[in-house]
Amino acid sequence: MHMHDLQPSAPVTPGKEPFDAIVVGSGAAGGMAAFQLAQAGIKVLLLEAGRMLDPQKEYKTMEWPYKDLRRHRLPVGEFALQAAEYRTLDRPYGLTPEMQKYKKVMAYSGNHFTKDWIVNEKEHPITGTPYAWVRARVLGGKTNLWGRVSLRFSDLDLKAKSHDGFGEDWPISYADISPYYDTVDTLLGITGTKEGIPHLPDGLFQRPLKLNCGEVQVQRAIAKMGRKLIAGRAGVTTDGVLNNKYRARCMGRGRCGRGCDLNAAFHSPAALIFPARDTGNLVVRTDSVVSEVLVDDRTNKATGVRVIDKNTKEVMDFRGRIVILAASCLESTRLLLNSKSATRANGTANSSGVVGHYFCEHVMGPGASGILPSRVGTAPTNDDGRPQSTYIVRFRNVTDKHPDFIRGYGFQGASGAAEFPANAAETPGFGAAFKKTVRANYPARVNYGGFGEVLARKENRVFLDPEVKDAWGIPVLKFDYTFSDNEKKMAADMADTAEEMLRAAGATDIVVRRNILTEGWSIHEMGTARMGTDPKTSVTNSFGQTHDIRNLFVVDGSIFVSASCQNPTWMIMALCWRAMDYVKEQMRTGNL
Ligand SMILES: Cc1cc2nc3c(=O)[nH]c(=O)nc-3n(C[C@H](O)[C@H](O)[C@H](O)COP(=O)(O)OP(=O)(O)OC[C@H]3O[C@@H](n4cnc5c(N)ncnc54)[C@H](O)[C@@H]3O)c2cc1C
Numbered sequence: 001m002h003m004h005d006l007q008p009s010a011p012v013t014p015g016k017e018p019f020d021a022i023v024v025g026s027g028a029a030g031g032m033a034a035f036q037l038a039q040a041g042i043k044v045l046l047l048e049a050g051r052m053l054d055p056q057k058e059y060k061t062m063e064w065p066y067k068d069l070r071r072h073r074l075p076v077g078e079f080a081l082q083a084a085e086y087r088t089l090d091r092p093y094g095l096t097p098e099m100q101k102y103k104k105v106m107a108y109s110g111n112h113f114t115k116d117w118i119v120n121e122k123e124h125p126i127t128g129t130p131y132a133w134v135r136a137r138v139l140g141g142k143t144n145l146w147g148r149v150s151l152r153f154s155d156l157d158l159k160a161k162s163h164d165g166f167g168e169d170w171p172i173s174y175a176d177i178s179p180y181y182d183t184v185d186t187l188l189g190i191t192g193t194k195e196g197i198p199h200l201p202d203g204l205f206q207r208p209l210k211l212n213c214g215e216v217q218v219q220r221a222i223a224k225m226g227r228k229l230i231a232g233r234a235g236v237t238t239d240g241v242l243n244n245k246y247r248a249r250c251m252g253r254g255r256c257g258r259g260c261d262l263n264a265a266f267h268s269p270a271a272l273i274f275p276a277r278d279t280g281n282l283v284v285r286t287d288s289v290v291s292e293v294l295v296d297d298r299t300n301k302a303t304g305v306r307v308i309d310k311n312t313k314e315v316m317d318f319r320g321r322i323v324i325l326a327a328s329c330l331e332s333t334r335l336l337l338n339s340k341s342a343t344r345a346n347g348t349a350n351s352s353g354v355v356g357h358y359f360c361e362h363v364m365g366p367g368a369s370g371i372l373p374s375r376v377g378t379a380p381t382n383d384d385g386r387p388q389s390t391y392i393v394r395f396r397n398v399t400d401k402h403p404d405f406i407r408g409y410g411f412q413g414a415s416g417a418a419e420f421p422a423n424a425a426e427t428p429g430f431g432a433a434f435k436k437t438v439r440a441n442y443p444a445r446v447n448y449g450g451f452g453e454v455l456a457r458k459e460n461r462v463f464l465d466p467e468v469k470d471a472w473g474i475p476v477l478k479f480d481y482t483f484s485d486n487e488k489k490m491a492a493d494m495a496d497t498a499e500e501m502l503r504a505a506g507a508t509d510i511v512v513r514r515n516i517l518t519e520g521w522s523i524h525e526m527g528t529a530r531m532g533t534d535p536k537t538s539v540t541n542s543f544g545q546t547h548d549i550r551n552l553f554v555v556d557g558s559i560f561v562s563a564s565c566q567n568p569t570w571m572i573m574a575l576c577w578r579a580m581d582y583v584k585e586q587m588r589t590g591n592l
């Protein structure tokens with residue numbers, strides 16, 4: 001399976017090709033949109049701001065540390081911002097005097113393996129309140145390096161307002177989306193165990209991952225508290241998928257975050273875009289920075305998009321019957337806001353004034369680590385040789401009501417030995433005694449960290465900065481976004497319950513983390529062009545079709561109504577598949 005026939009970008013020029021649909025962005029959302037439409041015989045132009053990527057050459061999945069001169073550290077002149085720096089440095093980060101000595105300044109997840117995919121803050125500044133905005137500009141976007149945790153939303157999430165009175169219910173229920181979760185599971189492959197938990201619905205799982213001894217110990221201890229620890233649910237094919245020649249099944253190597261060169265982990269290029277190209281109905285044009293949606297104000301229809309070539313900066317317009325924005329939550333929002341005319345002074349599809357508002361995500365940071373005495377001194381095993389670890393399911397505000405906060409959180413974490421002994425950093429001392437302790441405790445470490453729902457509040461928003469532009473002359477986003485008391489109280493509870501669970505499991509040397517990480521750390525942006533039934537308070541209908549412009553769709557996390565505490569990518573793809581079925585039907589019947 002080789003991808004040598006990939007071209008840097010398709011030789012497509014404006015006006016040369018008639019396209020039925022233009023898709024902007026090639027991550028989870030854009031990949032799924034392009035795949036669905038191309039499979040149905042619809043002619044698609046996919047525009048991606050980043051460059052072409054050949055997973056076979058770029059994923060350094062099995063590279064040993066000694067293969068690299070710097071042992072996987074960033075080269076001189078490149079710098080990845082850390083937690084505190086998002087708060088201590090003035091915006092825009094890449095342009096502050098402290099950062100001028102670096103040629104590239106990128107978000108915290110920029111490392112040796114991902115640095116060529118993560119954007120340079122000097123070219124892509126942002127302003128306003130602190131926010132760790134991780135952006136990958138390359139074919140496949142963030143799916144090249146994502147964490148693969150794939151959890152379904154339930155009616156506890158989709159009807160959260162009915163449950164606790166806050167915010168809005170989604171215009172769909174679990175029954176509407178569950179068939180699409182099923183098809184996404186089947187097409188892409190997902191590992192997990194059937195648990196029958198109503199608020200974390202089961203999927204069509206492939207071979208599950210095994211828990212190690214320490215994890216079983218925690219699982220048993222917290223079961224007595226009525227809490228569930230389950231095997232990780234990951235967007236990875238452990239049994240293989242049919243009809244995709246680019247993907248193999250998981251071999252349990254645990255290096256997935258670098259990009260899985262077997263493509264067992266879901267990455268949009270091999271899982272969706274290459275098969276879509278093989279239909280002959282998809283043209284991919286990379287290095288194409290879309291700057292705005294073109295709208296004919298007389299007919300109130302989108303006519304196409306304006307593109308600035310990333311390298312030459314040439315400006316060109318591409319025409320299509322429908323336009324689908326899938327540039328990621330905040331980039332699609334930015335595009336809507338930047339698409340203006342005399343009649344659309346505050347942006348396109350924004351007659352409600354809601355675009356940019358109700359920004360939500362997950363709050364992270366609090367958690368705990370410790371040592372399980374029963375595992376101390378045992379032989380280390382290959383505990384991280386798997387594509388996902390374990391998950392502790394939400395237990396707050398499910399059947400009871402917490403006095404301090406609404407909504408809930410889950411924990412991701414693991415026990416056992418990993419490639420690098422994480423316990424070393426927490427072990428005091430030096431010399432032979434230090435090494436002895438690190439070795440003895442190596443298989444015994446246990447660590448869990450929470451992911452909590454951030455409420456979708458209208459005052460949390462992004463908007464265009466009138467002063468600052470990116471390297472292509474496009475106004476950048478300004479953030480006006482902070483955690484509320486609800487998130488802070490929830491985070492305090494996360495730290496308490498993490499400690500409580502590790503104590504119940506018999507852990508010692510417990511280190512409790514109470515600090516909340518900078519906003520954005522979860523990399524789960526949602527809500528800034530939310531769906532709904534009322535055009536006065538929402539931007540799209542439940543198919544991502546904008547209320548204002550019939551042939552303009554948004555299909556990424558921006559259309560979420562609330563964040564839940566589950567990771568969003570599987571939901572993005574299920575919603576997108578549902579939206580594309582609607583598009584196909586509307587096209588077939590001549591409504592689009
Ligand atoms: C380290 C990491 C770990 C993660 N872990 C998980 C996890 O465990 N579970 C989970 O559910 N999610 C996880 N995520 C989040 C997940 O990656 C995203 O939810 C998912 O990729 C969103 O898909 P998307 O298509 O909306 O955006 P993206 O994947 O970001 O793709 C958007 C694409 O649009 C392109 N684009 C942007 N602007 C323009 C423009 N103006 N013109 C043309 N193209 C444009 C970008 O270059 C990019 O390729 C993680 C992310 C990271 C980085």
Ligand code: SF4
Nearest residue numbers: 250251253254256260
């Ligand atoms: S563990 Fe599986 S998904 Fe992860 S890198 Fe290895 S083969 Fe790929």
